[in-house]
Amino acid sequence: MRASFSGEVATYYARHRRGYPPEVLDALVEAFGLAAADTVVDLGCGTGQLTLPLAARVGSVIGVDPEPDMLALARQAALNAARANTAWLLGDDSDLPALGRLLGDRTIGALTVAVAIHFMDRDALFRAIRPLLRPGGGVAVITNGAPLWSQDAEWSGTLRKCMERLLGHPVTATCQTDEAGRRRNQDALVSAGYRYAESSVQYDAPLTVDDMVGGVFSAMSADRLPSPQGRATFTAEVRDALGGRDKVTERIRVWLQIGTAD
Numbered sequence: 001m002r003a004s005f006s007g008e009v010a011t012y013y014a015r016h017r018r019g020y021p022p023e024v025l026d027a028l029v030e031a032f033g034l035a036a037a038d039t040v041v042d043l044g045c046g047t048g049q050l051t052l053p054l055a056a057r058v059g060s061v062i063g064v065d066p067e068p069d070m071l072a073l074a075r076q077a078a079l080n081a082a083r084a085n086t087a088w089l090l091g092d093d094s095d096l097p098a099l100g101r102l103l104g105d106r107t108i109g110a111l112t113v114a115v116a117i118h119f120m121d122r123d124a125l126f127r128a129i130r131p132l133l134r135p136g137g138g139v140a141v142i143t144n145g146a147p148l149w150s151q152d153a154e155w156s157g158t159l160r161k162c163m164e165r166l167l168g169h170p171v172t173a174t175c176q177t178d179e180a181g182r183r184r185n186q187d188a189l190v191s192a193g194y195r196y197a198e199s200s201v202q203y204d205a206p207l208t209v210d211d212m213v214g215g216v217f218s219a220m221s222a223d224r225l226p227s228p229q230g231r232a233t234f235t236a237e238v239r240d241a242l243g244g245r246d247k248v249t250e251r252i253r254v255w256l257q258i259g260t261a262d
């Protein structure tokens with residue numbers, strides 16, 4: 001599946017994707033010694049799932065994303081939550097050197113990249129961000145569980161079969177949330193000269209059929225979304241295939257790959 005994150009896809013993303021539990025924020029704060037004096041750049045911030053809770057822990061956060069519809073929803077969420085220490089920048093990973101020029105002599109405490117590294121040139125990015133980091137700061141590459149259709153759970157296999165019927169082809173995307181993806185991140189961090197560490201936070205949480213199906217639509221390209229009627233039919237098919245259940249339990253493992261600049 002190809003994602004474009006515009007239009008209704010952005011709305012599905014904001015409504016149905018999970019945020020991050022406090023333990024993930026604790027781990028980031030501890031890894032880089034983040035404090036009120038720090039600015040963090042959240043690249044590929046989407047609708048602000050990580051940006052907003054981060055803003056509660058540090059001095060300021062700059063959310064960067066190339067998709068205006070995602071950025072607009074993130075900004076609105078920050079306004080709703082009265083998070084006045086957030087700023088939003090339309091751009092992608094190739095714009096980080098320009099951000100460095102804007103910051104001048106100021107450094108940042110961390111760059112976070114959550115569920116977005118697979119869109120980026122990680123080697124160039126990790127090198128470009130190094131001069132902007134204060135000593136002890138660093139880069140955190142984060143995953144938020146595996147895609148809903150690729151998990152080792154009976155409900156996930158059922159969902160995948162429904163999606164394959166809808167799309168007419170096998171659904172195999174892991175969005176680099178697997179071990180091979182983590183290895184690429186580790187290799188790139190180490191070869192860019194960072195001290196590497198990794199950890200994970202695992203927890204179980206309910207997943208409603210609405211969030212499951214909304215999560216699927218949030219991962220599609222806007223121009224490939226089924227019609228509203230087609231979406232309702234798909235939702236009913238998934239619910240039926242799950243034996244009429246309204247929710248299942250998802251086991252989520254959030255990986256944190258930390259590169260520290262000494």
Ligand SMILES: C[S@@+](CC[C@H](N)C(=O)[O-])C[C@H]1O[C@@H](n2cnc3c(N)ncnc32)[C@H](O)[C@@H]1O
Binds near residue numbers: 045049050070115
């Ligand atoms: C799966 S969402 C992740 C959103 C959020 N960080 C989260 O944890 O849920 C991926 C985001 O990366 C953005 N993106 C895509 N290509 C990018 C690039 N080259 N540089 C920065 N962000 C990019 C997309 O627009 C989208 O908002």
